[in-house]
Amino acid sequence: MRPEELIAALDEALPALLTDKVSGAAVTSLERLSGGANNETWRLVWGETPLILRRRPFSADSVADLEGNILGLSLVDEAQVIRLASSTDVPVPEIHAVFDERHPIGEAFLMGFIDGESIPQRWLADAQFEGARNKLAYQCGEALARIHTIDCSNLPASIGPTTLQRRFDAAQHRLHAFGDVSPALQFGLNWLIEHAPEDTPHVLLHGDFRTGNLLIDKHGLAGVLDWELTHQGPPAEDLGYLCAYVWRFGQLDKPVGGFGHYADLIKGYESVAGWCPDLASIRYWEVFAALSWGLVCQTMGALWHSGEGDVERAAVARRRSEAELDMLLLIDDWERP
């Protein structure tokens, strides 16, 4: 969809939907933001108010044969989860409007714009965010504990309960479907199965809670973005995912997202939940996160082959080697005396 077509569709649809929420009569600017391998993110201004539109550029059917669930929820379901999260104290944008795929805008939702820095390379390095970075691991622990309190009985049907065994089976299915090209990922999956934790009660997980999906201001955590990979699982999974090597932006000595330390994350989680998964189970889920990233890279390659996406998506397929290396390193760490 060309930007001018999108503007026309927004100008047609929004007046009725925003009447009591946001003043304005037309889109006064629209720009595509970078990032987002599955969904487009647009920043628009309605009257004088900045808003964010998340939009899926292709129909879900075109990727159904590629194990669609690795691409995440429908945007309609994602919007519902964000609304649920806003009922806790987790900082999320307000959802103003939701469109299904039959709408001229396409499958999309419109939300408020939270002021903050979203580019990790900036807020991880810039001195003005030093105070924010020092608090952030604790705040992430608090936010995750709050997300984990969301009542699973109110979730969209697509976020059903699952078991670890089903997820192992799904991972194995994908490794076969993608041509069994990675002995490292297969070795890692075997290891994860052998070392699987006792099945703990599942909670609602953010599922993609990593440095690149946080919005930061000078006070620390200002927003938690990108809820498309939300699913049910053990609490330790979200914590391990945040600490995965691949999301540390090169700061390997700061295990929490490249900015913080395990002890602060755990303290923040405990302050809300009254308990916290132990370090060993967090580390286990770091290995699982490496496998997940490897599978995402493979999916990107398969999508490119199916005609979806540009050179970036083709290049991401080769980043599978990061996941493979991380898995071997983490397992090596685990096995060391």
Added chain:
Amino acid sequence: MTQTRNSATSAELSSDALLTAVKAFLMDNAAPNLEGRHRFNARVAANVLGIIQRERTIGPTLQALDEDALHRWLPESESKEPVQELSRALADGRITPDDTFFDYLKARQLLVSAINNPRYASRAIAEERWGV
């Protein structure tokens, strides 16, 4: 991007030299004259050419390592796809990985990541721990 041009007297350009020339065009000419997504993708494209260059150099060593591993752990196999065959044997239990197999995976991963992303942060740790 500066490039070293060897053998000034030769009229022949290797494919590696051609890749270097195109990479320089993408980084030095195309990217600065593009905007937004196209500028980003021009840089990505230049990096992709780097992957191809490194694969041409390192690929044969990797292939030899994988073929050796196939002969070692699946001596009966006549597969022409050692990587796929080893992966499937791990999945169906024909190979029970021991320390030596883990060492093979580590060695091959150092080569694979040297091709795809030599500057990836955890590669430095892996190189120090497992490199020869």
